Amino acid sequence: MSVAPMVKAEAVHKSFGRLEVLQGIDLEVSAKEVLCMIGPSGSGKSTFLRCINHLEKIDAGRLSVDGELVGYQQRGDKLYELRDAEVCRKRSEIGMVFQHFNLFPHMTALDNLIEAPIRVKKESRTVAIDRGRKLLERVGLGEKVNAYPRQLSGGQQQRVAIARALAMEPKLMLFDEPTSALDPELVGEVLDVMRGLAEDGMTMVVVTHEMGFAREVSDSLVFMDGGVIVEAGNPRDVLTNPQHERTRSFLSKVL
Amino acid sequence: MANAVGLKPEAIKAVPVRHPGRWVAAIVVGAIAAYILYTVVTAIQNDHTAQGSGWAAVGHYLFNTLIFKGILVTLELTVLAMAVGIVLGVILAVMRLSPNPVMSWVSWLYIWFFRGTPVLVQIFFWFNLNLVLKSIDIGIPFTSFWLHANTNTLIPPFMAALLGLGFNEAAYMAEIVRAGIISVEHGQTEAAQALGMNRGLVMRRIVLPQAMRVIIPPTGNETISMLKTTSLAFTASVTELFTRQQQIATATYDVLELLIVASIWYLVMTSILTVGQYYIERHFARGSLRGMPLTPFQRFRRMLFTFHAPPPAPVELPVSIPRGH
Numbered sequence: 001m002s003v004a005p006m007v008k009a010e011a012v013h014k015s016f017g018r019l020e021v022l023q024g025i026d027l028e029v030s031a032k033e034v035l036c037m038i039g040p041s042g043s044g045k046s047t048f049l050r051c052i053n054h055l056e057k058i059d060a061g062r063l064s065v066d067g068e069l070v071g072y073q074q075r076g077d078k079l080y081e082l083r084d085a086e087v088c089r090k091r092s093e094i095g096m097v098f099q100h101f102n103l104f105p106h107m108t109a110l111d112n113l114i115e116a117p118i119r120v121k122k123e124s125r126t127v128a129i130d131r132g133r134k135l136l137e138r139v140g141l142g143e144k145v146n147a148y149p150r151q152l153s154g155g156q157q158q159r160v161a162i163a164r165a166l167a168m169e170p171k172l173m174l175f176d177e178p179t180s181a182l183d184p185e186l187v188g189e190v191l192d193v194m195r196g197l198a199e200d201g202m203t204m205v206v207v208t209h210e211m212g213f214a215r216e217v218s219d220s221l222v223f224m225d226g227g228v229i230v231e232a233g234n235p236r237d238v239l240t241n242p243q244h245e246r247t248r249s250f251l252s253k254v255l
Numbered sequence: 256m257a258n259a260v261g262l263k264p265e266a267i268k269a270v271p272v273r274h275p276g277r278w279v280a281a282i283v284v285g286a287i288a289a290y291i292l293y294t295v296v297t298a299i300q301n302d303h304t305a306q307g308s309g310w311a312a313v314g315h316y317l318f319n320t321l322i323f324k325g326i327l328v329t330l331e332l333t334v335l336a337m338a339v340g341i342v343l344g345v346i347l348a349v350m351r352l353s354p355n356p357v358m359s360w361v362s363w364l365y366i367w368f369f370r371g372t373p374v375l376v377q378i379f380f381w382f383n384l385n386l387v388l389k390s391i392d393i394g395i396p397f398t399s400f401w402l403h404a405n406t407n408t409l410i411p412p413f414m415a416a417l418l419g420l421g422f423n424e425a426a427y428m429a430e431i432v433r434a435g436i437i438s439v440e441h442g443q444t445e446a447a448q449a450l451g452m453n454r455g456l457v458m459r460r461i462v463l464p465q466a467m468r469v470i471i472p473p474t475g476n477e478t479i480s481m482l483k484t485t486s487l488a489f490t491a492s493v494t495e496l497f498t499r500q501q502q503i504a505t506a507t508y509d510v511l512e513l514l515i516v517a518s519i520w521y522l523v524m525t526s527i528l529t530v531g532q533y534y535i536e537r538h539f540a541r542g543s544l545r546g547m548p549l550t551p552f553q554r555f556r557r558m559l560f561t562f563h564a565p566p567p568a569p570v571e572l573p574v575s576i577p578r579g580h
């Protein structure tokens with residue numbers, strides 16, 4: 001038997017009221033793989049990402065992370081909803097980076113990093129601070145330990161946000177358009193950090209509009225539209241030789 | 256413009272815009288105020304008291320021991336009632352926003368009832384509860400574990416006032432705290448949840464500290480208002496400031512003089528609270544880009560300036576550097 005994929009989605013459906021946002025998503029991300037998702041606005045990319053750490057509940061289908069169902073437990077042929085504590089524990093193993101950073105503005109950069117390790121993983125303060133400093137160093141912000149988020153540029157904030165997610169030592173990282181809110185000259189510094197992560201073997205699902213990053217860094221690329229995966233495959237193939245009309249017209253707009 | 260040698264041009268010197276209307280208004284308002292003040296001051300001056308003029312009596316009672324005792328009770332009642340109000344208010348606000356419908360419904364009902372009935376009625380209710388309920392019994396049904404207490408000993412006058420004021424305040428505080436909580440961007444909750452924090456942690460560590468900036472100013476208002484509302488405890492025969500001055504006035508007939516004494520002390524106490532509020536607001540403004548709230552002294556200076564010049568810009572937090580995002 002082979003190792004279970006890090007993320008496995010089978011016919012995942014999700015609706016908001018009458019709006020069916022995800023209409024059957026099938027995909028697999030194996031460990032150490034980087035998967036990029038592209039697609040027009042409203043196609044359900046964020047929603048799918050949020051389903052992976054159970055910020056949204058799926059309505060139908062199966063979604064599992066590291067071999068375990070997201071949000072449920074199967075006993076016999078029955079599904080049982082997970083208790084809040086279980087959901088939190090699973091979320092703590094998945095890092096998420098948001099378009100608007102969402103750093104905690106009342107805490108310094110370092111405090112942002114050590115909050116969850118101390119409160120959620122019950123780590124000792126010294127251990128958490130030690131790792132926090134190293135992570136800030138790693139994303140190139142060693143001197144900004146005591147800066148508040150509002151004293152940092154957008155690019156610096158996003159790098160702190162990545163470090164904050166890494167401080168929980170996740171097995172999977174989710175990125176939701178991490179560079180979309182940044183000025184063009186700040187995009188590179190964030191992508192560099194992500195590239196470094198990919199090289200270190202982190203499993204990543206990245207929603208992005210940075211086609212260059214998708215081409216160079218990702219192992220596979222998925223094009224979503226209207227709540228379904230229209231096309232998936234090797235990033236070079238999909239970007240240079242799209243098989244579907246919808247992919248072609250989307251790429252012609254963004255490239 | 257070309258400035259070949261790179262010198263800074265001379266600072267602008269211009270005749271400022273005159274505001275004659277402001278001066279006219281100031282004179283009219285000043286005249287009316289002076290007339291009212293004069294009438295009251297002379298009326299008190301002409302009153303005959305044991306100490307001579309009315310003002311002599313005011314000076315005499317200002318440092319009266321009974322008045323001081325009253326002040327102490329007023330402060331005690333204010334602090335305790337606000338403590339009850341804030342603690343219960345936070346609980347009610349969190350309950351109100353809870354996904355559990357029972358919680359949210361109970362909270363709604365509480366706020367509806369306690370905000371909808373006069374606080375005077377509530378104080379009176381607790382004060383007179385012993386008329387219908389001689390004792391209060393709490394225990395586990397079908398066992399012999401029962402606590403029994405006489406209503407009179409359980410709810411003395413001070414407690415009746417405290418319950419009335421505190422429970423009423425909680426309803427208002429709940430709404431203030433709720434407004435603070437929903438003012439915090441939802442992305443904050445999501446980021447915290449994504450890190451694996453549970454509801455309690457998210458609320459305590461992430462949402463409430465940020466909600467403080469919205470919660471503190473109206474809470475300061477509430478405290479100042481509470482300080483004065485404690486005078487209603489008079490109706491439950493609690494010996495706070497208002498009751499004390501009333502007691503002395505009944506004995507000496509120096510009614511107006513004692514009301515002035517009480518007013519002076521209420522003003523002194525509310526002024527101290529106002530100053531305290533500024534410093535608490537400044538504390539919770541940390542990490543924010545917005546200018547610091549002005550200290551009372553800065554405000555006063557600014558007020559003098561606005562009379563003929565634009566106000567100086569608010570003081571920036573020393574740590575904040577404005578950025579694009």
Ligand SMILES: Nc1ncnc2c1ncn2[C@@H]1O[C@H](COP(=O)(O)OP(=O)(O)OP(=O)(O)O)[C@@H](O)[C@H]1O
Nearest residue numbers: 016017019021039040041042043044045046047048
């Ligand atoms: N909480 C919600 N309630 C109702 N509708 C929602 C909710 N969240 C998302 N939607 C809707 O679901 C659809 C897909 O949203 P989603 O955010 O997943 O799109 P997206 O592909 O990430 O788009 P974008 O590129 O603009 O971020 C949109 O039409 C959106 O309006």
Ligand SMILES: [Mg+2]
Nearest residue numbers: 045046047176
């Ligand atoms: Mg999105």
